[in-house]
Amino acid sequence: MNNVIIIGSGPAGLTAAITCAQKGLEVSVIDEYMKPGGRLLGQLYEQPDGSWWNGINESKKLFQQAVNLGVQFYLETPVFNIEKKDSLWVVYTDKETFQTTNLLLATGAAEAPVPIPGWTLPGVMSIGAAQIMTNVHRVKPGNRGLIIGINVLSSAIAMELKLAGVDIACLALPKNNQITHESAHPKKVLDSLLHVAHMAPSTFVKLGSKLMKNNFMKELGVTFYPRNGVKMWDIPIQLKKAVIEIYGEQEVEGVTIASISSKGEVIEGSEENIAVDFVCIAGGLYPLAELAALTGCPFHYIEELGGYVPLHNEQMMTPVEGLFVAGNITGIEGAKVAAAQGKIAGLSIAKRSGKHQLDEDLKDAVQQGADTRKNAYIQFHPEVDSGRRRIQEEWEEYLVNNTVQFF
Amino acid sequence: MTLRVTDHPILGKLEKKKAVTFTFNDKQYTGYEDESLAAALLANEIRTLRHHEESGSSRGIYCNIGHCFECRVSINGKQGVRACLTPLKGNMIVESHGKLPTPVRDWRSSDE
Numbered sequence: 001m002n003n004v005i006i007i008g009s010g011p012a013g014l015t016a017a018i019t020c021a022q023k024g025l026e027v028s029v030i031d032e033y034m035k036p037g038g039r040l041l042g043q044l045y046e047q048p049d050g051s052w053w054n055g056i057n058e059s060k061k062l063f064q065q066a067v068n069l070g071v072q073f074y075l076e077t078p079v080f081n082i083e084k085k086d087s088l089w090v091v092y093t094d095k096e097t098f099q100t101t102n103l104l105l106a107t108g109a110a111e112a113p114v115p116i117p118g119w120t121l122p123g124v125m126s127i128g129a130a131q132i133m134t135n136v137h138r139v140k141p142g143n144r145g146l147i148i149g150i151n152v153l154s155s156a157i158a159m160e161l162k163l164a165g166v167d168i169a170c171l172a173l174p175k176n177n178q179i180t181h182e183s184a185h186p187k188k189v190l191d192s193l194l195h196v197a198h199m200a201p202s203t204f205v206k207l208g209s210k211l212m213k214n215n216f217m218k219e220l221g222v223t224f225y226p227r228n229g230v231k232m233w234d235i236p237i238q239l240k241k242a243v244i245e246i247y248g249e250q251e252v253e254g255v256t257i258a259s260i261s262s263k264g265e266v267i268e269g270s271e272e273n274i275a276v277d278f279v280c281i282a283g284g285l286y287p288l289a290e291l292a293a294l295t296g297c298p299f300h301y302i303e304e305l306g307g308y309v310p311l312h313n314e315q316m317m318t319p320v321e322g323l324f325v326a327g328n329i330t331g332i333e334g335a336k337v338a339a340a341q342g343k344i345a346g347l348s349i350a351k352r353s354g355k356h357q358l359d360e361d362l363k364d365a366v367q368q369g370a371d372t373r374k375n376a377y378i379q380f381h382p383e384v385d386s387g388r389r390r391i392q393e394e395w396e397e398y399l400v401n402n403t404v405q406f407f
Numbered sequence: 408m409t410l411r412v413t414d415h416p417i418l419g420k421l422e423k424k425k426a427v428t429f430t431f432n433d434k435q436y437t438g439y440e441d442e443s444l445a446a447a448l449l450a451n452e453i454r455t456l457r458h459h460e461e462s463g464s465s466r467g468i469y470c471n472i473g474h475c476f477e478c479r480v481s482i483n484g485k486q487g488v489r490a491c492l493t494p495l496k497g498n499m500i501v502e503s504h505g506k507l508p509t510p511v512r513d514w515r516s517s518d519e
Contacts, residue, residue: 032473034443034494039472046416052417076492078473110474122467123429129471136444138421140410164412250465251454288474 002028004349005091005100007079007291011335012327012342013106014062019346021069023355028100030072030093032078034061035136038108039328040335042131044160056136057337062339082294089196089322102322102349105291106342109306109328112283114149114174114183117245119281123252127282131157134164142278147171147254148243149282150189152378157280159233169274170236170283172257174281175244176264183283185264186239244271246279255279285332285380292329295320302396304387305331306380313395314366314388316345321405324349331387332380333373340369410450427497438495445471445478445490448501456480456490456503463493479504 006013009031014395020027022272037059047052067073074095081092081216082103091098111126118124123142125133127149130141144167146156158168172308176184183189230237238257244266245256259270285306292310293299297318312318312325326345344365351358375382381387398404413421424439431453438447445468448456455465456478469477471491478490481502490501 032492034441034492042480054417056418076494078492111470113469120459120464120466122456122465125468126470126475129468133446133449134412135418138412138415139446139450139513141449142410163416209413237436333452 002026002098002100004028004102004354005030005089006104006106007031007091007100008035008038008106008108008329009033009042009063009073009075010106010108011058011062012108012125012345013038013104014059015068015339016104016106016324016349017066017071017342018062018069019343020349021066021071022375023346023350023353023358025350025355026351027066027071028074028098029066030074030079030091030098030390032076034076035059036073039128040338042128042135042157042160043335044158044163045377047136049090058335063384079291082291084126084295084320084322088324090208102324102352104316104324104326104343104345104349105289105310105329106325106327107288107291107329109285109332109340110288110346112286113382114281114283116148116174116243116281118247118255119279121246121248121252122250123248123277124246124279124281127154127157127280130278130280131160134166140164140166141280142252142276143167143276144169144276144277145280146243146257146274147282148174148255148281149183149280149284150237150239151183151284152280152380153230153285154280154282155237156378157282158235162233162235169276170237170238170241172238173242173260173264175242175258175266176260184242184260186260186262190239196340221401242266243279247273252277252279274402275313279287285328287329287331289329292318292323292325294325295323297323298398300391302331302387302390304381305384305391309391311394311398312345312391314369314392315348315362316341317348319395319398319402319404322352331391333384333386334376334378334380336372337369340365340372344369410452427495429495429497429499429501431501432503440497441494442481444482444493444495444499444501447495448490458503458505460504460507461509489496 003025004027006029009029014102017027040059042053043055077093079093089103133139140232146169150171173184225279234314241257242260243255254275259267287309298311316324317327324345326341347362427440436451454467469475473492479487480490482488
């Protein structure tokens with residue numbers, strides 16, 4: 001018997017485990033991956049103060065701290081079902097079945113694919129796959145690649161690939177179709193790209209982030225965007241080129257790319273082939289929340305949070321008694337925010353388990369979470385704050401019509 | 408040219424790990440113990456992990472963290488195992504799945 005089971009050993013799950021264990025709870029963490037750390041493992045970037053955020057080291061530190069506090073880890077253990085029997089959660093895994101009074105889902109995020117002709121060829125992978133291969137397993141995804149999709153994640157990982165000595169032909173947009181719409185529209189992409197501009201040493205993008213505050217300037221920016229792209233970390237960013245097709249007999253041999261208008265329409269006759277041995281698709285992240293759906297927890301679609309999220313309040317409780325959520329399952333944000341949410345969830349769980357005098361701690365932790373969000377180096381969605389407000393409003397509305405068993 | 412990142416400007420030198428041998432479709436390869444099978448195969452420049460059950464088209468890793476199931480292979484006789492989530496062990500026998508006979512199809516034209 002456990003006081004708490006945490007599914008997911010990323011920054012949210014590990015921090016929650018540490019917090020619960022510090023309060024004297026029996027904690028088990030389950031994760032299907034072979035190493036603890038989740039998406040934190042792959043992260044590697046230079047912070048404003050010049051130091052490097054090294055996800056592998058950060059993961060190791062959190063894991064070690066949890067182990068020292070007596071947290072039990074079950075890695076390489078996929079969870080395939082959860083259900084509630086009487087007042088206990090039953091967690092079914094490939095290896096054994098667990099029971100617990102409190103269940104925290106910290107399952108993180110998954111990558112949205114962008115279907116493009118040729119995308120099932122071996123050598124085509126998600127941008128996160130290339131990141132894990134390169135930084136965690138230390139195997140390059142190939143010698144020369146091209147990245148489809150220009151967003152916060154792909155720009156950051158392009159730089160990481162470059163650091164490891166991987167040649168990146170360019171970042172380009174996907175061809176405009178019913179599925180890709182906004183991610184294939186140069187102006188919309190430029191909008192979101194401005195949020196990573198502070199990470200780029202290129203004067204064009206840096207200046208742009210200050211100059212292009214209003215729509216008129218953005219229109220101008222896209223219209224006069226250099227045909228050959230601008231460079232970030234010496235990698236061409238092609239806002240006015242789209243990938244039409246990935247080609248290859250059995251595996252990736254190259255991509256066909258074409259110039260597009262500022263509205264995203266392909267300019268006929270501008271097609272050219274670029275030889276590469278791998279292609280990354282960066283369609284953005286969405287909350288990985290299937291396990292929450294199994295519990296009957298209500299969901300809401302909130303674009304600013306990355307998609308459907310289980311209903312929860314700022315103390316990381318769901319309306320389902322004994323079910324808590326933390327990290328990217330609640331909305332797409334950086335690792336530091338996820339960790340801050342893990343701490344909140346841990347304190348909420350300790351409170352539900354009968355530990356006293358946690359109200360002040362909980363209040364401080366919620367405030368700390370908000371501060372972390374405000375100071376985040378990478379913002380996945382510029383309007384994430386309003387997304388967070390909306391889910392809180394949904395929660396309050398839910399309380400009007402339903403009774404929720406709190407602590 | 409090796410795909411192994413032996414020296415990284417921030418992450419440093421690759422730590423020494425135990426080399427083990429394994430087979431993939433009856434050919435012998437070398438990888439590091441406990442690295443992911445998907446990584447070991449890629450380091451040997453193997454990208455095609457299986458052929459689609461119905462179409463026979465070649466497939467490789469896609470998400471690399473267990474979500475997409477594109478990298479499923481057979482390991483020591485057990486089918487449908489995700490290469491990206493499997494730590495490599497010495498003497499592992501890894502095999503690709505191939506195209507299967509399709510039980511549901513339109514027989515009318517070919518059976519006439």
